[in-house]
Amino acid sequence: MKIIDKLAKIDRRIIYLILAVVVILPMIFPSVLRVRVMPPVEKLFHAVDNVPKEKALIIDFDYAPQTAPELEPMGFALLRHAFRKRTKVLILSLYVQMLGLAQNALTEVIEEFNSVAETNTDSIIYGRDYVFLGWVPPPIIPILGMGESITNVYQVDYYGNRTDTLPLMKEIKNYNNVGLLVSLSGSDPPEWWIAYAQNRFGLQVGAGVTAVSASKYFSYYQTGQFSGLMVGMKGAAEYEEMIEKELAIKSRRIASEALPPLTYAHLVIMVFIVIGNISFLMQRRKK
Amino acid sequence: MKRTFPLFLVLIFGIFALLPYIIPHPIIQNTDELLRNNLLKILSAFALVLGLGSLLKVHTDKIKRKRENWEYSWVLIMTFIITSIIGLFGGVSGTGILPTSIGSFPFDIQTIYFNVVVPLGSTMFAMLAFFMASAAYRAFRARSTEATLLLIAGFIVMLGVLPLGNRISPHLPSFAQWIMDVPNVAGQRGILFGVALGAVATSLKIILGIERSWLGGGGGK
Numbered sequence: 001m002k003i004i005d006k007l008a009k010i011d012r013r014i015i016y017l018i019l020a021v022v023v024i025l026p027m028i029f030p031s032v033l034r035v036r037v038m039p040p041v042e043k044l045f046h047a048v049d050n051v052p053k054e055k056a057l058i059i060d061f062d063y064a065p066q067t068a069p070e071l072e073p074m075g076f077a078l079l080r081h082a083f084r085k086r087t088k089v090l091i092l093s094l095y096v097q098m099l100g101l102a103q104n105a106l107t108e109v110i111e112e113f114n115s116v117a118e119t120n121t122d123s124i125i126y127g128r129d130y131v132f133l134g135w136v137p138p139p140i141i142p143i144l145g146m147g148e149s150i151t152n153v154y155q156v157d158y159y160g161n162r163t164d165t166l167p168l169m170k171e172i173k174n175y176n177n178v179g180l181l182v183s184l185s186g187s188d189p190p191e192w193w194i195a196y197a198q199n200r201f202g203l204q205v206g207a208g209v210t211a212v213s214a215s216k217y218f219s220y221y222q223t224g225q226f227s228g229l230m231v232g233m234k235g236a237a238e239y240e241e242m243i244e245k246e247l248a249i250k251s252r253r254i255a256s257e258a259l260p261p262l263t264y265a266h267l268v269i270m271v272f273i274v275i276g277n278i279s280f281l282m283q284r285r286k287k
Numbered sequence: 288m289k290r291t292f293p294l295f296l297v298l299i300f301g302i303f304a305l306l307p308y309i310i311p312h313p314i315i316q317n318t319d320e321l322l323r324n325n326l327l328k329i330l331s332a333f334a335l336v337l338g339l340g341s342l343l344k345v346h347t348d349k350i351k352r353k354r355e356n357w358e359y360s361w362v363l364i365m366t367f368i369i370t371s372i373i374g375l376f377g378g379v380s381g382t383g384i385l386p387t388s389i390g391s392f393p394f395d396i397q398t399i400y401f402n403v404v405v406p407l408g409s410t411m412f413a414m415l416a417f418f419m420a421s422a423a424y425r426a427f428r429a430r431s432t433e434a435t436l437l438l439i440a441g442f443i444v445m446l447g448v449l450p451l452g453n454r455i456s457p458h459l460p461s462f463a464q465w466i467m468d469v470p471n472v473a474g475q476r477g478i479l480f481g482v483a484l485g486a487v488a489t490s491l492k493i494i495l496g497i498e499r500s501w502l503g504g505g506g507g508k
Contacts (some may be wrong), residue, residue, distance in 0.1 A: 015420050015424060019420050034450065038460060065411065069409070234448050261447075266446075268420065269419070275424070
């Protein structure tokens, strides 16, 4: 019975140590785990893929450093998909803290494309292929205002250029010229896009959310209010799988690389839950 | 007057916020656009100043009265001042009125963001994994039928969302997805309806002046 008592009282430092080891080791020896693509991600992929040539895709980068490991790979994958398909892209953030991470993702993906581009047509050019709109507070203003006029809400872009002088913004006036908006967020913005932009202007909305906040978003996915949904690290890995399979985009698969540590960490937690329950049940039987 | 005027404003603007959804007339739509794009922006700028002022007031007060953990208030005030100075002079990315740098290290908001905010935020969240593992081991026990059901559902979803789940059985990810799509959505939808109805009721109470606690001064009913 001594073992049972010991199992019921494992020192938290031992748990921390085991968890640290199973998370760090797969990072030192990286590998990629293939995933099965589930319908919510597949639908989002097709929604992005089917954005008409004359319309734009808006990506709302609303993740902070805390949620970036889950959501940033989604942003990378979406940008790669859109630029490969030559879809017009507008980038924005509803909060100021997120702008730096959005800029980071943009710079990295654009460099990838432009480093292999041979002509001006192949390159991703600012103002022609994409515009970084930046941030306008409070969030409700851009969500509602873009339904009437995007350049009126974002009079200058992130870099300080007047948006009405950019060639792309002469074609993309308001939500009528937007094929899809994808909100990447660890909190409420995907709901706001549904409540204000979709209900009032009929905007198609997709979302990429953290695993911990996903449960509430499945209601919107089930009703068709979300055109597709990516959930957590696995959702990002599924999207990476889709763009590699369907569009032959061979780039670093950040989310797929992060799956082994995530898998082992989950397994460790599950093992400890089982140990905790076995000792709990045996102690209860003893009493 | 001090209380009646704000209540009157809330009544007028509260009702007006609803109108554009149900009246497509250009007068209503244009006024709504004007209010949102101009008045709301100005109001939020004032709110930002008030918020920052209030934050500083609370923390200077905490330091003066030496309340619990008052030392951390110094950290907040100092970082607030340093960030403001760097932001004012260095701008977002070296575009301020007096950009300064030491070697290749520029003093601007982007530098602070990538070298302070990002690592601190990531560290905070990364540490949660350790606390969650320890808490799950201690608290996630099959004490009752409901707790056992939750435990089983949790295990299936955890395994289902991992690549390993598909290797154990190709039905496992689909079953995990079903749990998220059906029982989870049923519960979530109930909560959503409850929250929405609660929000409507509270909004109506505020618009009609029944709920007045937002006015401050302990005058709530």
